[in-house]
Amino acid sequence: MSAFHHGTSASTLQLTDEVLRDGLLTLRDCLRWAASEFHLAGLFYGHGTDSAWDEAVALTLGALHLPWNVDPAVLDARLLPMERLRIVGLVRARITSRRPLPYLLGEAFFAGFPFTVDERVLIPRSPIAELIEHDFAAWFPEQPPSRVLDLCAGSGCIGIATALHLPTCEVDLADISPEALEVARINITRHDVGARVRAVESDLFDGLAGRRYELIVCNPPYVDTRDLTTMPAEFRHEPSLALGAGSDGLDIVRRVLREARGHLLEEGVLILEVGNSDRHLEAAFPDVPFLWLEFERGGQGVCVLTAAELDAHAATFA
Numbered sequence: 001m002s003a004f005h006h007g008t009s010a011s012t013l014q015l016t017d018e019v020l021r022d023g024l025l026t027l028r029d030c031l032r033w034a035a036s037e038f039h040l041a042g043l044f045y046g047h048g049t050d051s052a053w054d055e056a057v058a059l060t061l062g063a064l065h066l067p068w069n070v071d072p073a074v075l076d077a078r079l080l081p082m083e084r085l086r087i088v089g090l091v092r093a094r095i096t097s098r099r100p101l102p103y104l105l106g107e108a109f110f111a112g113f114p115f116t117v118d119e120r121v122l123i124p125r126s127p128i129a130e131l132i133e134h135d136f137a138a139w140f141p142e143q144p145p146s147r148v149l150d151l152c153a154g155s156g157c158i159g160i161a162t163a164l165h166l167p168t169c170e171v172d173l174a175d176i177s178p179e180a181l182e183v184a185r186i187n188i189t190r191h192d193v194g195a196r197v198r199a200v201e202s203d204l205f206d207g208l209a210g211r212r213y214e215l216i217v218c219n220p221p222y223v224d225t226r227d228l229t230t231m232p233a234e235f236r237h238e239p240s241l242a243l244g245a246g247s248d249g250l251d252i253v254r255r256v257l258r259e260a261r262g263h264l265l266e267e268g269v270l271i272l273e274v275g276n277s278d279r280h281l282e283a284a285f286p287d288v289p290f291l292w293l294e295f296e297r298g299g300q301g302v303c304v305l306t307a308a309e310l311d312a313h314a315a316t317f318a
Contacts, residue, residue, distance in 0.1 A: 011040050013092060021084040028075040030060050030087045037091055044232035047100040047123045048108060055101060059094065062105040063087045098233040111161035116186045120179040122238050124157040126219050126273055127299025132161045136215060139269045139304070145169055145214035149263065151204065151256065152176075152220040156184030156197070162217070163193045172211065174202040204252070205259045212265050219273040220252040249277030250284060257285075257317040261310040268307040275301040288313050 012020060012033070024030050034056035049055045061068060063086050064079075079087075090104055102108035102123045108115055110124035111132045117123055135144055144166045150159030153173035163171045171193075173184050184199045200207050253274055260270045274281050278301040281290065290303040310317070 011037060013037065013095065017085060017088045017092070020088045021081060024084050024088070025078050026076050027060060027064070027079060030079065030084065031056050031075070034059055034087070034091045037095060041095040043095065043098070044234045046232070047102055047125060047234065049101070055094075059090055059101055059105075060087055062101070062107065063090055068109075097237075099237050100234050103237060108155075108157075110157040111165070113157075113161055113164060113191065115155050115157045115160070116183060116190060117155055118183065119237055120177070121155040121183045124155060126158065127293075127295040127297065127302060128158055128217060128219065128271065128273060129161065130295050130297060130299075131271065131293075132158070132165050135165055136162075136269075136271075139306075140214070147213045147215075147265075148172075149174060149208070149211075149213045149216045151216055151218040152252070153184055153199070154180050154219075156187045156199065158217050158219060160184075160187055160191055160193055160197060163197050164191060169196065171197045172208065172213075173197060173199045174204075174208060175199075176201070176203045204255055205263055208263060212263050212268070214265050214268050215271070216260055216264060216268070217271045218256050218260075220256060221249075249274065250280055253277070253281065254284075254317070257305075257310070260305075261307060261314065264307040264310070266307055270305045270307075270310065271302065272305070273302045277301065278303070285313070285316055288316060 024033055035053045038052035038055050043052070043055065045051060045055055049058050057068070061070065064083060066074065093099065093104055094101060100123055102117050103119060106116060106118060108117045108124050110126075111129040115124055146169050148159065148162055148166075148169050148171045150156065150162070150171060150173045153159055153175045156173045159171040159173045163169060173181070173188075175181050175184065178201055181199045181201055188194050188197050188199065202208055253272065256270075256272060264270065278292065281303070289309075290305070293302045293304065295302075
């Protein structure tokens with residue numbers, strides 16, 4: 001009897017990689033097996049997928065360097081032993097280490113583009129991707145912004161995707177972490193945007209003296225202390241510097257609101273992501289009419305403030 005017929009509720013991971021490899025022949029076999037193991041393991045999905053099946057699809061296609069929209073006929077293709085062994089190893093690593101899949105693959109997709117990622121940066125997942133895909137047209141209907149700042153840039157995904165969608169704009173990627181900026185520079189090179197995109201080591205605006213922008217997009221650390229201590233194991237592989245921001249998650253956000261106006265042009269716009277610390281922001285500044293955006297693909301806690309609104313509430317943010 002095959003090693004795969006010992007019941008449907010027990011994990012097969014007690015078997016060796018070689019035995020597992022020999023029991024899986026096609027891409028469809030690997031998908032089904034991975035999804036079953038992920039379901040049994042009770043993994044958390046929040047880094048690009050939202051179910052065991054989607055995670056299995058992302059892992060197997062990523063392991064084989066196949067696009068997400070590959071012809072379904074490929075499902076019945078037989079895989080080489082080396083390919084099957086790679087998939088088995090990735091599934092085992094995903095379950096035993098709880099490392100998010102993009103770290104295992106070294107790549108994440110954002111706004112339709114692939115980005116190199118590792119534990120030096122957060123995994124791209126911001127709903128701001130939808131705004132980039134629409135060229136920020138709600139605030140720049142006639143012509144796109146020519147100068148953009150991606151503040152707290154991490155991997156550089158927001159700023160680089162913006163540069164790729166808006167081929168006439170120049171973008172600064174600013175981050176306090178030299179390690180994160182190393183990854184951002186890899187992505188600048190990967191997408192060949194070095195003529196228009198630069199990475200700057202900066203504690204928020206401190207390293208950007210004299211520079212002003214039409215658009216500042218900021219996805220800062222915003223996780224409050226309670227959420228940080230209760231996050232699933234997967235998040236503990238991400239840099240804590242890029243997640244935690246004090247008891248209410250607003251330590252960095254308060255500085256951004258206080259300092260952003262000095263780096264915006266008169267008709268400039270600040271787009272700020274605070275995630276589920278949005279309730280803390282509303283409570284901290286009840287007189288500020290934050291415009292909260294809605295997204296077709298889900299996501300919360302992204303607000304917009306114009307330069308004029310930052311002027312009007314400057315005393316509140318001081």
